[in-house]
């Protein structure tokens with residue numbers, strides 16, 4: 001089955017997300033991807049991935065992805081959060097991460113965990 005992955009990064013983490021996506025590009029090309037608006041734009045323009053773009057996070061993009069997730073449409077979330085910068089849509093962010101916990105969906109909120117999740121999914125896809 002094709003992994004369905006959501007990719008989200010706060011502004012100061014977007015360079016990390018682009019670098020991560022480049023590293024896993026071959027694998028991600030075979031996945032069904034969605035992303036919040038600005039993150040998705042960068043992944044399309046700078047990495048060459050095909051991504052279903054939702055609204056920007058502060059405009060409800062995290063909630064749109066959360067809605068997909070609770071409907072069983074997402075297998076893993078890579079959410080590079082910025083823990084040092086207050087976000088106007090903090091409740092939306094918490095709702096998405098909570099939904100991952102409620103529905104037992106893998107949620108990587110930092111680069112180290114993102115590598116663990118992506119490498120594991122990649123290994124699974126190869127088998």
Ligand SMILES: O=C(CO)COP(=O)(O)O
Pocket residue numbers: 008009010011035036037038039040055056057058061062093
């Ligand atoms: O704010 C975000 C996640 O909470 C990310 O949104 P953008 O990808 O549109 O910047």
